[in-house]
Amino acid sequence: MAKKSTPSLPGPETITRHELANGIVVLARENFSSPSVVIDADLRAGALWHGRDVAGLADFTGSALMRGTERLAFNEIYEQIESVGASLSVSAGTHTSGFYAKSLAEDLDLMLGLASDALRRPVFPEHEVERLRGEILTRLQITANDTRDRALEAFYELAYPGHPYSIVEEGYPETVKALTRQQLIDFHKTHFGPRGMVVVVVGAVPASQAVELVARHFGDWANPAQPDAPTLPALEPITGPRRTHVALPGKAQADIVLGVPGPARNHPQFLSARLANNILGVFGMGGRIGHQVREKNGLAYYAASNLSGGYGPGPWYAYAGVNPSNIEKAVGLMQREIKRFLARKVTPDEISDNKAQFIGRLPLGLETNEGVASTISSMELFDLGLDYLLRFPAMFNAITRDDILTAARTFLSAEDYVLATAGP
C-alpha cells in the first residue's frame, strides 16, 4: 500500500520565492508525486497598451512569438516541443501576456529555453505572420457566427463604453487585416520585458533548480523602454437599462448576457461579491438562477452567473442559452432573481452551504500542478500574500449575510444594467 502523504496547503513554508536582479519574481513549489512540471508565467504587456484603432495588436504579437526565433524556425520549435510530448503556448491578454508550459520534469530546461527564445528573440518571419493573420481572420469569422461570443461582445460594448474592456482582444477583421509586421515588431520591442514578470514552476523539480533555470534563461533580460501599465479610465456609470440584440439568422438557440461591471480582484468587497455570485448563479446546478431558469422552468441547458475579478472592474453577469422564443421569459426570471437578491439577505443555510463549498474544495483545486501553479500565480499577481490559502478559511468565514447584501447592492442593480442577446 502506498505511503500516506497528505500535502499541506501551499504557503510561505513550501513555496520558494526569489526575485531576480532584473525584477522577475520566481516562485517554485515541489511536487514529486508525478514526473511532470508546469510553468505559468505572466508579464506586464497586453491590449491595454494599445488603442482600438489597432485592436488585436497584442494578441497577434503574442501568437507570433512562437512562429520563429533567431535560433529556430517554426517547424523546429514545434518539433522540439511535441517530440517530448510537451506543450508550450505564448499568448497576450488585456492586462498581461505570458506563457504556459507542461512537460516531463526532465524537459523543464528545454521548455524555459524555448520560451525565452520566443519572448526575447522572436524574428516574426514574414510568411508566418501572413499565415497567422489568415488563421486569426478565420477564427474571427467563426466567432462572428457564434451566439455566445456575439452576446458577450455586445455586452462588453454596452457595459464599458469608451473603456479598453470594450475592445475585443483578438481585434476586428478590419484592424487585423491592416496590422503590419513592423507594428508587431515594435509592439514586442517596446512592451515585452522582465519588469513585473512572474514565473511559477510547480512539479517534480527541486525548487532551487527551478529558480536557477529561470535565472539562466531570463536573468539577463533587460528592456529599459518597458512602459508602466496605463491607468484604466473611469467607468461611465450605467443609468437605466441598456439593451441590444445581435441578429444571427439560421441559429437554433439564442444566448443571453445580463449584467454590469463588477469588482476588481483587489476590491475590498471582492470576496463578498464572489460568495454572492456563488449563491446567485453557481452553487449546485447554477445557483438561484439555474434553479429558476433550468430546473423549475426547463428553459435552458445552461443558466448561471459569472464574476470575473481580475486587475480591473471585470464584469459580473448572468447568462443562459435558450430557445429564441423564450428569451423574454428567461430574462424575466433572471431579473426577478437579481431583484430578489438585492431585496433581502441570503438565508443562513445558503451562506453556510456556500462557505463550506469554497473551503471544502480547496484540496480538489490543488490536486494538480496546474491548479497549484494558477493559485500561486494569483497570490503573487494580486498581492494576496503567500499565506493567502492559510488565511483564506478564517477570512472567508468572517463574511456575513449583511456583507453579501452590501456587495450585491454595490455592484448589481435591477434598474441599471446591460442586457445583450444574440440569436436568430
Next chain:
Amino acid sequence: MWKSIDYNLCMKQPKVLKTRLKNGLTVVLKEVRVAPVVSWWVWYRVGSRYERPGVTGISHWVEHMMFKGTRAFPASVGDRMIARDGGFRNALTWIDWTAYFETMPAEKIDFALRLEADRMRRAIFPPKEVESERTVIIAERQMNENEPSFRLGEEVQAAAFRVHPYHHEVIGDMADLHTMTRDDLYGHYLNYYAPNNAIAVAVGDFDAREMLARIEALFGKYKAVDLPKPLARPEPEQRGERRLRVTGEGETAYLQIAYHAPSANDPDFFPMAVLDSILAGASSFNMFGGGGTSNRSSRLYRAVVQTGLAANVGGGLSPTVDPYLYTLYATVRAGKTPEIVEQAIEAEIDRVRTEPVSQAELDKAIKQAKAMFAYSAESVTNQGFWLGFTEILGDYRWFETYLPRLSAVTVADIQRVAQRYLSSNHRVVGVYVPEKAG
C-alpha cells in the same frame, strides 16, 4: 461475498483491486494517496447504441433524470450536499456507456457512495420533472445545432452507419425528444440500471479493503436482473465512398472525412493510434485537467495549415466496443475551398499508404504517448474515468497495458493499417458550406 481478487502486479504501484460481487457488480479500486481526495464512479453498459428508432436519445435523457432524486436523496439534497462538501459531480453519456461520478474530499465520499447506490434502482422520474427536462434537453440539442460542425458530424455519422445503432447522435433526434414518454424513460432505466450491468470505480485516498466492504454493504442488496438482448446489428462493409454536403449560416466551411476504424479490442487499434498521432497529432488522455501536446508538427498540420489552406486540422480515434470511426476534420480558411483541403489531405493519406513512415516518426509517437500517460495519472478523476471506460471495453488493463502495446507497433504495422482502413471505399466525406458561398 466477492468471487475473486485480482491484483494487477505487472504495472507500477499503486495496485488496482478488481473484483465482482455476487450480484454481478464489477468493482475496480485504486488507492492513490497523493491528495486527500477520492473520485467515485458508477458506469453502466448503456448508451446510444442500445437505442431503437423512436427512442433515440433515451440513454442521455435517463442520465438527466438521475439528477431528479430518489426518496432518500431528493434532487436538492444531492446537489447541496456535494457542493457543500467541496466536491463536484457530473455524468456522461456516450455511444457505449453512461457514467456518473463524484470527486470529493476523502472524508466526505461516503455520501456519494450512498447516493449512487440508492439511485441505481430507486430513482423516481417524477412526471412533472420529465416534462421540464424535455425542454432542457431540446435546448441542449439546439445548443449543439448552433455549431455547424455538430450538424456536419451528425450527418457524417448517420451516413457511415446504415445498420449499426452507432448511426445516431447521443443527444437523439429531435422527433424522438418531442415524443418520448415517462414510461419509455423509466422502463429504459429499470432495464439497464442494475448491478450486473454496472462497474463501480474508486480512485484516491482510501483503504481498498474498507472501500470494498462499504460498496458491498451498499450495493449487495440488489439482485441481478435479466438484461435486454443486445442490439446485434453489425455494420456491413462499406463498398464505395459516400459524400455529403450540409449548408447553413456563417462564413466558414468545414470538412470531415470519416473512415471505418477497428474497435478497441482489435489488435489493429494500436497501430491506428500511432498512425493518428503521426497524421494528426498525439491525443491526450486527459478528460479532466490539463496535459496534452499541441499539433503543429504532424503531417496533416504541415500539409494543410502550414500551407494556408486550413485554420486547423485534427484527427479523432476513440476506443469503442464495436468498430467506430476514425475522423479527420479541418476548418477551411477564408478564401479557400473544402475541395482543396480535401485534396491535400488525400495526398497525405496516399503517402502513408504507399510509403512506410520513418522510425523517427514512430519513436516520436511512442514518446508522446508516454508523456500523455504520465499526465493522465495526475488527477484522481481522470484515473477513475479511464479505469471505468476501459473496463467497459472488457478490462481496465486495456489502459494499463496501452503503452507496452503501443511500443510493440512497427513501421510495417502502420502501413498495413493505413492500407486496410484508410481506403476511399470505406469513408464518408462531408463538407459544410456556408450558404453565402454555396
